[in-house]
Amino acid sequence: MTESDEFSVISFNIQVGIGSNRARHMLLHGWKYVMPHGQSFRNLERIAEILAEADIVGLNEVDAGSFRSQFVNQAGFLAQRAHFPYWAQQRTRDMGELAQHSNSVLSRWPIVRSVPHALPSFMKGRGMLETRLHIDGRPLTVVLTHLGLSRHARFSQIRDLARRLRDRPHLILMGDLNCTARSPEIRLLMTESGLQAPPWNPPTFPSWSPRFSFDHIFCSSDLEFTEIESLSEPLSDHLALKAKLRWNSKPEASVKPHQ
Secondary structure, three states, X not given: OOHHHEEEEEEEEOHHHOOOOOOOHHHHOHHHHOOOOOOHHHHHHHHHHHHOOOOEEEEEEEXXXXXHHOOOOHHHHHHHHOOOOEEEEXXXXXXXXXXXXXXXXXXXXXXXEEEEEEOXXXXXXXXXXXXXXXXXXXXXXXXXXXXXXXXXHHHHHHHHHHHHHOXXXXXXXXXXXXXXXXXXXXXXXXXXXXXXXXXXXXXXXXXXXXXXXXXXXXXXXXXXXXXXXXXXXXXXXXXXXXXXXXEOOOOOOOOOOOO
């Protein structure tokens, strides 16, 4: 097995570097969503240390360079600090100089194509970022998304996702889907898309007392999970979700959860 036959993936909603790690922070730190603050760069440096362990990263709630992030593109900052030579970004909610929400993919391997797609939503701002990577000559499509807060919106968005991704090979879908692995939305996604879920679904939210598996990594049947875990350090209101995958060379994969 060559080094790139098995690779690691992280999906992380970084909450624009706010660093909430207590329930009270959701109220007390609310102003940090719109105002710059001195702690953000220290939080991003710690996040970069976690991301450096992976080969491919999907980031939700990243500011693309506005007043609240001190006009620093947080995806570019993290790519530089964690030594990712390739990254792509989709601005999902552009509020000019005030705030620029985005989805971002970081990669150790070349990103040869990047296409942003809008998802159906009552309010503009939900999307999926489709990237095409080349891993030692093998194509891999990485799709990152962040679904809505209402179940009605998520059903519409998941139907759209499933239509776009149905039975496509060499594919990873990840992101904050705002619903658990046992929700009817995820069951619909699995049924309609042909993607496969990991052997278990570690809770990622809230980070200080994780109970809900809101963050997900799925893959096509020509890939298989070898490990899946949530990373314990609370640097956002979500924990990072990390998986190891490999190219599937067997009819039935032997899969083990991370202990």
